[in-house]
Amino acid sequence: xVAIDPTLLNVLLIAISGTLICAAVHFIPVGGAPAAMxxxxxxxxxxxELAAGSxxxxxxxxxxxxxxxxTAPVYLVMAAxxxxxxxxxxxxxxAGGLIYAYGVAVPFASAQVKKDPITxxxxxxxxSKGTQGQGIPTICFVSGIIGAALGGIGGALIYYVLVGIxxxxxxxxxxxxxxxxxxxxxxxxxxxxxxxxGGTIEGFHxxxxxxxxxxxxxxxxxVSLICGVVAVMIAGGMVA
Amino acid sequence: MVLDLTMSMAIxxxxxxxxxxxxxxxxxxSDVGSQSNxxxxxxxxxxxxxxxxxxxxxxxxxxxxxGLSAVTGGVITSVLLSANFYPLTAIVIGAFIAAVIYGIYxxxxxxxxxxxxxxxxxxxxxxxxxxxxxxxxxHNFIVNFCxxxxxxxxxxxxxxxxxIPFLALIxxxxxxxxxxxxxxxxxGGEREFQNREFGCGLNTxxxxxxxxxxxxxxxxxxxxxxxxxxxxxPATGIxxxxxxxxSSWPTTIWGYTWTAIIVGFVIVAVMMILNRLVEIQVxxxxxxxxxxxxxxxxxx
Amino acid sequence: MxxxxxxxxxxxxxxxxxxxxxxxxxxxILPALxxxxxxxxxxxxxxxxxxxxxxxxxxxxxWGAEAVRRVSKYGLGTGVPSIGQIAMGMGIVAAMFGxxxxxxxxIAGPIVALVTASVIGLIIGxxxxxxxxxxxxxxxxxxxxxxxxxxxxxxxxxASVAGNFDFLGSIIPLVFDNGxxxxxxxxxxxxxxxxxxxxxxxxxxxxxxxxxxxSTGAITMVIMGIAALVTLGASGAITLVLGIILWVxxxxxxxxxxxxxxxxxxxxxxxxxxxx
Numbered sequence: 001x002v003a004i005d006p007t008l009l010n011v012l013l014i015a016i017s018g019t020l021i022c023a024a025v026h027f028i029p030v031g032g033a034p035a036a037m038x039x040x041x042x043x044x045x046x047x048x049e050l051a052a053g054s055x056x057x058x059x060x061x062x063x064x065x066x067x068x069x070x071t072a073p074v075y076l077v078m079a080a081x082x083x084x085x086x087x088x089x090x091x092x093x094x095a096g097g098l099i100y101a102y103g104v105a106v107p108f109a110s111a112q113v114k115k116d117p118i119t120x121x122x123x124x125x126x127x128s129k130g131t132q133g134q135g136i137p138t139i140c141f142v143s144g145i146i147g148a149a150l151g152g153i154g155g156a157l158i159y160y161v162l163v164g165i166x167x168x169x170x171x172x173x174x175x176x177x178x179x180x181x182x183x184x185x186x187x188x189x190x191x192x193x194x195x196x197x198g199g200t201i202e203g204f205h206x207x208x209x210x211x212x213x214x215x216x217x218x219x220x221x222x223v224s225l226i227c228g229v230v231a232v233m234i235a236g237g238m239v240a
Numbered sequence: 241m242v243l244d245l246t247m248s249m250a251i252x253x254x255x256x257x258x259x260x261x262x263x264x265x266x267x268x269x270s271d272v273g274s275q276s277n278x279x280x281x282x283x284x285x286x287x288x289x290x291x292x293x294x295x296x297x298x299x300x301x302x303x304x305x306x307g308l309s310a311v312t313g314g315v316i317t318s319v320l321l322s323a324n325f326y327p328l329t330a331i332v333i334g335a336f337i338a339a340v341i342y343g344i345y346x347x348x349x350x351x352x353x354x355x356x357x358x359x360x361x362x363x364x365x366x367x368x369x370x371x372x373x374x375x376x377x378x379h380n381f382i383v384n385f386c387x388x389x390x391x392x393x394x395x396x397x398x399x400x401x402x403x404i405p406f407l408a409l410i411x412x413x414x415x416x417x418x419x420x421x422x423x424x425x426x427x428g429g430e431r432e433f434q435n436r437e438f439g440c441g442l443n444t445x446x447x448x449x450x451x452x453x454x455x456x457x458x459x460x461x462x463x464x465x466x467x468x469x470x471x472x473x474p475a476t477g478i479x480x481x482x483x484x485x486x487s488s489w490p491t492t493i494w495g496y497t498w499t500a501i502i503v504g505f506v507i508v509a510v511m512m513i514l515n516r517l518v519e520i521q522v523x524x525x526x527x528x529x530x531x532x533x534x535x536x537x538x539x540x
Numbered sequence: 541m542x543x544x545x546x547x548x549x550x551x552x553x554x555x556x557x558x559x560x561x562x563x564x565x566x567x568x569i570l571p572a573l574x575x576x577x578x579x580x581x582x583x584x585x586x587x588x589x590x591x592x593x594x595x596x597x598x599x600x601x602x603w604g605a606e607a608v609r610r611v612s613k614y615g616l617g618t619g620v621p622s623i624g625q626i627a628m629g630m631g632i633v634a635a636m637f638g639x640x641x642x643x644x645x646x647i648a649g650p651i652v653a654l655v656t657a658s659v660i661g662l663i664i665g666x667x668x669x670x671x672x673x674x675x676x677x678x679x680x681x682x683x684x685x686x687x688x689x690x691x692x693x694x695x696x697x698x699a700s701v702a703g704n705f706d707f708l709g710s711i712i713p714l715v716f717d718n719g720x721x722x723x724x725x726x727x728x729x730x731x732x733x734x735x736x737x738x739x740x741x742x743x744x745x746x747x748x749x750x751x752x753x754x755s756t757g758a759i760t761m762v763i764m765g766i767a768a769l770v771t772l773g774a775s776g777a778i779t780l781v782l783g784i785i786l787w788v789x790x791x792x793x794x795x796x797x798x799x800x801x802x803x804x805x806x807x808x809x810x811x812x813x814x815x816x
Contacts, residue, residue, distance in 0.1 A: 130443030356741025
């Protein structure tokens with residue numbers, strides 16, 4: 001393997017993590033305000049907040065893992081982040097599914113595909129009149145889990161890289177500074193795809209997914225690259 | 241601090257219980273103040289000439305507003321803790337002040353939104369303002385208390401690297417996201433349109449036609465929260481409780497190893513299967529909408 | 541659109557930048573002036589200087605809220621809150637960068653942060669307009685303004701808690717370590733985006749929005765004052781009391797506008813008859 005300058009490697013890793021967070025937002029099935037009224041498929045909340053919420057829970061689990069096992073390999077920290085994020089989104093989707101099933105009493109149906117790719121069941125005759133689908137069918141659930149995993153990995157990776165850069169310089173405060181910076185990058189990278197997606201997306205089976213993911217990922221990569229450069233230069237400013 | 245397994249599990253159970261209460265109360269607070277996505281219908285109603293007596297609170301979405309009150313509670317609690325207050329007192333006072341600040345934001349939101357609907361002749365009812373705002377403050381106080389308590393336990397006893405305000409903020413965002421995804425569906429899909437046919441999604445043609453004249457009198461937000469407390473609230477509590485519990489349980493039992501991570505993935509797979517089972521059961525129990533097949537609703 | 545003349549966006553931009561920078565720099569200049577004069581005046585100036593950071597941040601809050609209003613009036617599609625979040629995300633990255641990188645020349649920190657935030661905001665606004673194709677005419681300018689306002693809000697409130705804007709010496713131990721930076725980030729973000737979100741509607745008036753912006757800024761100042769009680773002591777008390785006074789005044793003025801703007805403010809009543 002070609003020996004890459006560690007600083008450049010750090011910048012690239014931060015850029016990649018930001019891009020992962022952006023990609024994650026496209027996978028998570030969000031229906032926006034209509035979904036909260038059982039008018040559209042997906043979770044009834046906003047894209048930014050759900051992605052950010054699950055990613056930040058992943059950050060908590062990853063940082064706890066890293067704090068207790070400082071020698072952990074980066075893959076373990078990333079997996080811990082993915083696990084926390086996936087657990088949150090799975091719990092949310094399951095509880096939401098219970099409400100759709102028994103509180104509003106609607107069958108789950110996607111409006112974007114004729115048959116669910118995973119279970120093979122027909123969707124269109126389960127869509128109620130005047131709506132664009134409702135509930136969280138299996139394909140959306142799976143898509144959401146994948147998205148949560150990507151978001152958790154992205155957040156954990158940024159945190160890992162930043163703690164690695166800042167610990168030698170400001171030992172005790174490294175976690176705090178790295179955490180705040182991660183949150184900032186998180187929100188920037190979660191809002192960019194929400195502009196591209198326009199507020200609602202059903203997951204990777206949605207035709208909108210292929211249309212928008214390219215330009216969103218490009219924007220996110222550029223912005224995260226800038227954030228990576230900024231992060232490394234901040235470290236330069238910390239050498240007292 | 242290093243804890244033996246029994247103590248760790250006890251603390252984890254306590255965290256799960258606090259999270260369940262926080263989740264439940266958060267959703268009820270967003271129902272008594274009509275926040276987030278269902279509020280778009282409340283906002284739309286005057287435009288369609290359906291004037292109402294519902295508290296139109298719009299503090300920009302639940303994750304943000306719950307994050308706001310949680311982080312405020314966390315900061316005030318930290319300040320009191322460094323002044324050597326007893327932890328429980330510090331958490332209670334911090335949660336209370338944060339809830340009062342949240343109530344102030346709520347009043348500005350209701351007043352501001354109604355004042356911007358002048359042309360639809362929607363009145364600003366001061367009695368709604370007067371008796372619903374303390375209810376909002378009360379619900380929010382319990383949410384803050386639980387979230388700051390979770391943050392305190394995680395920071396002081398379990399040794400998480402992030403400080404109390406940071407942890408409180410993240411849990412505040414999470415409880416808001418979960419409340420917005422789970423409980424708000426019960427409010428928006430069911431209670432707001434309770435006079436419509438049960439068992440279907442909201443027809444787009446019905447947007448804005450919320451229930452304003454209720455069983456005996458005019459509907460207000462206190463009626464709404466009474467209803468949602470029967471299902472929406474507890475379901476949200478289950479959502480957050482599962483999240484807090486299962487995100488820490490594998491590492492408590494199996495340590496910081498790959499085994500714990502695999503167990504976490506297995507838990508997620510189990511939830512996926514549960515969702516599939518619910519989906520199958522519901523499809524079989526309700527059947528397709530035979531009389532309105534195919535044409536409507538499939539255009540993307 | 542209304543018969544009341546609105547304050548122009550350029551005036552508010554100048555107010556935000558000049559007010560913000562003035563407040564931030566006073567936190568640095570006043571103690572330095574104090575050491576020159578010495579004696580009683582020195583301790584007095586050191587105690588009152590952090591409050592100016594919060595006041596400067598409040599000017600930026602008003603500026604930012606106006607910028608949010610301008611871009612959100614076009615209908616962002618995903619809601620007002622996301623723009624507040626992205627502003628603070630950019631603001632915090634730029635603020636940390638600007639303050640950290642100027643190790644020897646501390647005084648240049650806020651200006652560097654302001655310029656960096658504007659550049660990042662410009663880039664994101666450009667991408668949003670041309671790559672993601674959002675088609676909002678004022679997107680690029682408003683995104684730049686919001687990012688810059690976010691950076692000034694963060695630096696101003698952090699300075700009011702830390703005493704000055706020395707990144708390694710004051711801000712990391714006093715603002716990051718105890719978690720107050722999260723409150724600056726989040727409460728500051730809400731202060732920027734709440735005014736427009738709370739006044740959303742066809743009859744939204746700028747005057748009411750600006751009073752609400754001052755009010756949310758004052759609440760943030762109160763929270764910063766409480767935090768500063770631990771980090772700075774007496775300065776925190778001054779920030780806290782001044783915040784409460786400013787809040788009372790602006791909240792009362794906000795309610796005056798509400799009474800003026802609403803179609804009816806009633807003690808109680810049935811739903812009025814309309815032609816539904």
